[in-house]
Amino acid sequence: MPSLTSPPSPQLLVGTTPARVHWLELKACPAGVGEARCAMGERLRTWRLPEQVRQDALLILSELVTNAIRHTPSTRILCCAGLTADGLLHLEVHDEDLTVRNLPPRDPSPEDEGGRGLLLVEHFAHEWGAERSALTGGHAVWAAFASDRV
Numbered sequence: 001m002p003s004l005t006s007p008p009s010p011q012l013l014v015g016t017t018p019a020r021v022h023w024l025e026l027k028a029c030p031a032g033v034g035e036a037r038c039a040m041g042e043r044l045r046t047w048r049l050p051e052q053v054r055q056d057a058l059l060i061l062s063e064l065v066t067n068a069i070r071h072t073p074s075t076r077i078l079c080c081a082g083l084t085a086d087g088l089l090h091l092e093v094h095d096e097d098l099t100v101r102n103l104p105p106r107d108p109s110p111e112d113e114g115g116r117g118l119l120l121v122e123h124f125a126h127e128w129g130a131e132r133s134a135l136t137g138g139h140a141v142w143a144a145f146a147s148d149r150v
Contacts, residue, residue: 021082028074036065036079049147056124057089060143063121064093072097078135089147094133094140
């Protein structure tokens with residue numbers, strides 16, 4: 001599992017037009033997950049990404065937002081989706097958790113009700129990681145995957 005010392009995420013804003021990057025600020029409450037899916041789903045449709053890419057991206061975004069809401073003391077979170085020059089769809093979720101910690105390794109048993117979110121991210125993403133957020137001071141967890149996969 002990545003730690004906060006993982007390689008940094010791609011720099012979405014460097015040399016990228018605003019039409020290829022979308023930021024969303026949300027209250028860190030359970031309703032934020034649905035708000036993130038709805039707003040980012042609309043943006044991904046305007047970018048004309050294949051349906052399966054959109055579904056995968058929204059699943060990943062849901063997991064990252066849910067983790068930020070459930071496992072941090074954040075009052076707000078920032079979400080970002082962007083299309084990078086190298087053809088990747090890049091997602092980020094920034095929280096306000098100022099603690100320094102690694103993402104816990106998970107090996108859930110069949111009886112566990114949770115603990116599979118980052119395993120899903122790892123399965124779907126081309127690459128992913130976590131680092132300190134320059135925007136919130138908390139964590140930034142990100143995932144990137146091919147934007148043209150059908």
